[in-house]
Amino acid sequence: xxxxxxxxxxxxxxxxxxxxxxxxxxxxxxxxxxxxxxxxxxxxxxxxxxxxxxxxxxxxxxxxxxxxxxxxxxxxxxxxxxxxxxxxxxxxxxxxxxxxxxxxxxxxxxxxxxxxxxxxxxxxxxxxxxxxxxxxxxxxxxxxxxxxxxxxxxxxxxxxxxxxxxxxxxxxxxxxxxxxxxxxxxx
Numbered sequence: 001x002x003x004x005x006x007x008x009x010x011x012x013x014x015x016x017x018x019x020x021x022x023x024x025x026x027x028x029x030x031x032x033x034x035x036x037x038x039x040x041x042x043x044x045x046x047x048x049x050x051x052x053x054x055x056x057x058x059x060x061x062x063x064x065x066x067x068x069x070x071x072x073x074x075x076x077x078x079x080x081x082x083x084x085x086x087x088x089x090x091x092x093x094x095x096x097x098x099x100x101x102x103x104x105x106x107x108x109x110x111x112x113x114x115x116x117x118x119x120x121x122x123x124x125x126x127x128x129x130x131x132x133x134x135x136x137x138x139x140x141x142x143x144x145x146x147x148x149x150x151x152x153x154x155x156x157x158x159x160x161x162x163x164x165x166x167x168x169x170x171x172x173x174x175x176x177x178x179x180x181x182x183x184x185x186x187x
Contacts, residue, residue, distance in 0.1 A: 001036060001044040010050060016057050023053075029066045030056050030073060051076055 002010065004023055011018050018026075026032075027045075032052050034043035052073040059069045134140060 001046060003042055003044055007045060007050060026053060026056060030069050048076065
């Protein structure tokens with residue numbers, strides 16, 4: 001993580017002679033966002049931000065407009081590590097007060113895998129809370145019981161109707177006179 005002063009020094013080392021005011025202007029105009037801001041309001045940037053600034057300065061010297069520079073710098077992607085087993089990480093550092101007044105650095109590495117794990121845990125928590133609330137809600141349970149009772153009643157009615165149709169079919173077959181046969185001739 002780099003502050004604006006660090007970035008200014010790095011850019012000057014690469015022969016991009018720039019002052020802090022111009023750097024701030026570029027960051028604002030090219031919409032390069034800091035990745036962290038401490039409690040004192042100091043903004044910190046990552047390697048991608050430096051790459052965007054280098055690319056932007058190069059494009060600016062070629063006569064590109066700010067909108068064109070934003071377009072081209074947003075196409076830059078974070079550099080991936082060359083070793084496949086090494087994960088892409090974001091490092092956050094901050095000085096932390098420890099009892100006794102001494103200052104210590106705290107560094108947190110956040111990998112894509114960690115972020116995915118956190119997202120999954122949050123999703124599971126939300127879905128379990130929703131399920132719990134739905135089960136605790138008595139009105140839904142009562143509605144389900146009423147619907148279940150109505151379905152049972154309709155099923156019983158259907159069984160009775162099917163039985164009645166079967167009885168009528170049998171009585172029709174057992175009758176001595178076949179009225180259907182005679183009906184055809186008198187119509």
